[in-house]
Amino acid sequence: MFEEASEVFDNMFKSSFPLTFIVFIPAVLILVSPLPAEAAHEFTVYRMQQYDLQGQPYGTRNAILNTEARTVEAEVLSRRCVIMRLADFSYDKYQKALRQSAGAVVIILPKNMSAMPQDIVQQFMELEPEMLATETIIPVYFAMEDDELLSIYTQTLTSSSSQVLLHTATANGFQMVTSGAQSKAISDWAITSLEGRLAGVGGEDLPTIVVVAHYDSFGVAPWLSYGADSNGSGVSMLLELARLFSKLYTYKRTHAGFNLLFFLSGGGKFNYQGTKRWLEDNLDHTDSSLLQDNVAFVLCLDTLGNGDSLHLHVSKPPKEGSPQYYLLKELETVVSSQYPEVKFSMIHKKINLADDMLAWEHERFGIRRLPAFTLSHLPSHRLAQRSSIMDVRPHVDVKKLSRNTKVVAEALARVIYNLTEKGAPGDLQIFTEQMQVQEEHLSAVVDWLTAQPRAAQLVDKDSSVVSTLEYHLAHYLKDVKRHYVKADKRDPEFVFYDQLKQTMNAYRYTFTTHTFLKMLCLVSVNLDLSLFKLLHRCREEIGWLLR
Structure with a gap:
């Protein structure tokens, strides 16, 4: 003035x-x-x-x-x-x-x-x-x-x-x-990822199904990034799947011949840095890893808390007779038989290595020649709600999240127990009564996740977000471990600022x-x-x- x-x-x-x-x-x-x-x-x-x-x-x-x-x-x-x-x-x-x-x-x-x-x-x-x-x-x-x-x-x-x-x-x-x-x-910042597993029964060389969700959020301002749908919904679904299948794996009669590996990745919004390092550690620097054995498929969960559509994003269409092909068919069966109001489709997009950012998390696995896909209610990775401060708690419809969780749980169970080949009808429901999906549990997890910003720059290894997620995984799974990724000092992949x-x-x-x-x-x-x-x-x- x-x-x-x-x-x-x-x-x-x-x-x-x-x-x-x-x-x-x-x-x-x-x-x-x-x-x-x-x-x-x-x-x-x-x-x-x-x-x-x-x-x-x-x-x-x-x-x-x-x-x-x-x-x-x-x-x-x-x-x-x-x-x-x-x-x-x-x-x-x-x-x-x-x-x-x-x-x-x-x-x-x-x-x-x-x-x-x-x-x-x-x-x-x-x-x-x-x-x-x-x-x-x-x-x-x-x-x-x-x-x-x-x-x-x-x-x-x-x-x-x-x-x-x-x-x-x-x-x-x-x-x-x-x-x-x-x-x-910020020097020496560590991005933390978590894994836990359920061991199958029937031998050592068992196929492994990997379920993945990144837990960090993103938006124009880190302290305002709550990531309710992307990807609070994916994290809450993963934890609920871990709870359900841990119960099935408790009893001899329902203990299946598949290893289940659950992975909560950090740095997902920064080109899936946590997943990238986890793959390097498991495939390049160790002799004992479930990823080095027979991986049936990797299912990534991303933005599943709303809408009446489900899209299976793939980099390469699954071959007929492969485990990933069976999952695709079981998803179609469950949706058409039990939830006809849901529109299900497979969307094929090749990995473009020339892009600075990968489109979906499954592409990290695809680069390492692991069969993988991402399930989302979004038809495109470019939609704005995946990276916005406007993605707040009301954007998650818990009833639709619960429905989508049941679709995934039923389809996975049909693959694991080979129910279609055994002649089980499409409307057969595994998760009922005491084994049903708990809507209140999903709601509580989403409420907790959206009560604090989860931008990767704010979630360090001592964060309550990491420790609470670790606690929940350990409650259902075995061999829960942390994995850290730090940027290279000479040629850093990422740099955060205070x-x-x-x-x-x-x-x-x-x-x-x-x-x-x-x-x-x-x-x-x-x-x-x-x-x-x-x-x-x-x-x-x-x-x-x-x-």
Whole structure:
């Protein structure tokens, strides 16, 4: 504000100094008053993603701020903190702030994001990847609205829209300041994955079925990434499958001739780093691994908490007579016989090694020539809800998640016990009564997972997320182990940065004689020093009288 107003005073003094002096001095005397107490509103801000992946930087590169607030309606945004509300957010407005070299951008989010109009939610989800596609020099923050923050926005909007000097001089302004330090790379960060198993019966060389789900979440801001459907639904389904089959494997009569291996992977949203290292450890650096034996297939669970469609994403269509072919057929049988309202399909997409990011987790296994596929209610990996801060708890329909869990459980059981070849009808249900899928258990797990952000940068090896998942796996499975992946020091596959959550203060200032004197200092080249002394003395005298 000072810089803008000083330009006006500068022109005034240059054009007509005597007249200006006559008009200006009375104005100063009228407006002069003791300085008001400085008011501040403190609130938490969540910074946009900052990470490097395969040497490519993404997100914002800065984390500190000390500049005046403006809304995007102002003509001049350079070196200003631009405040936007999500309801008014657009990519064009965001780009305007970037083009004018704004000092920062703060996007105000509603308290209840699930109550936002669906068109606004969908629009923002689609813009998140674009915001992260390239690195941004200016810091970008998100803040949850409250009454004071909305008041700051409203007052800033009013002053930003005004072009009248007098209005600007009498309006309140805000200086936005962050209390944190500049961001820096986090060294030796470990991404943690978990595995557990149920050993089959009938010999040592048994086929192994691997069930996989990545547990981390992703969105434009790590501290706001709750990943309810992607992939809280997949994790809760995996834990429920582990519970159900652990019961079956407890009794001799139902102990099957398949090994079951359950894997909760970390770093899934960063090109499946946890799965990549787990495969390397099991296939390249050990002599005793279930993955080195007869792998029937790998089933990855991803985004299964909504919709009335199920899609089996494959990199290579299964050959007739193979275990993966039998799973495909059993899924079709269960859906058509027991859940006709569900539309089931297989979607074939080849692995594109030229892409920076793999489409689905099963592609990590496909690269290592392991038969694998991903089950999801999404028809494409490109859909925005897989990586959005808008993926919150209401996005999971527990009844549909329970239904989908039962579809998977029944299909797996039919493969394991070879029920189709034994003549079992398609509507035969294995998981009933005491063995049925527990909807309340699925709901409790999703509630817990969405109660905290699970971005990979926030979940270290000592995190309660990891320890709780480990506890649940150990309750149902044997040989539960942790697997860690750290970035290579010389050529890191990934780099995370700190200062993702900070405190911001909005300091209120009011235009008084003090600010007038600041403006005069900015145009001091046009004034005689004695005039400054006179004005300063006037302020002291009038201020003493007012006291």
